[in-house]
Amino acid sequence: MRRINLRKLNELEVRKQYQFEITKSVCSFKNVSDGEGIIRAWENIKLNTKTSAKESLGVHEVKQHIPWFDEKCLEAKKKKCNGYRFQVKTM
Numbered sequence: 001m002r003r004i005n006l007r008k009l010n011e012l013e014v015r016k017q018y019q020f021e022i023t024k025s026v027c028s029f030k031n032v033s034d035g036e037g038i039i040r041a042w043e044n045i046k047l048n049t050k051t052s053a054k055e056s057l058g059v060h061e062v063k064q065h066i067p068w069f070d071e072k073c074l075e076a077k078k079k080k081c082n083g084y085r086f087q088v089k090t091m
Contacts, residue, residue: 003061014056021052 008014027047 003062004053005058005060008057018056022049
């Protein structure tokens, strides 16, 4: 899984570059008036924002955590719980 490296926004030069690219993409869609054009413009702005973020800020890989509850844990739980099971008596 990849995520945008938002920590780079703390760097002034990177932040200015990202702001410039976003402003450029938004300004190109200023004169949109009809409903379909607005939807298309929004999709283009969204795509340009994501692309600009990937280019300016870069991406980093998210670590995959190893699940701690596996088959060994399940077996141990079953063994431990066997002594505490009881049957419900019906009258």
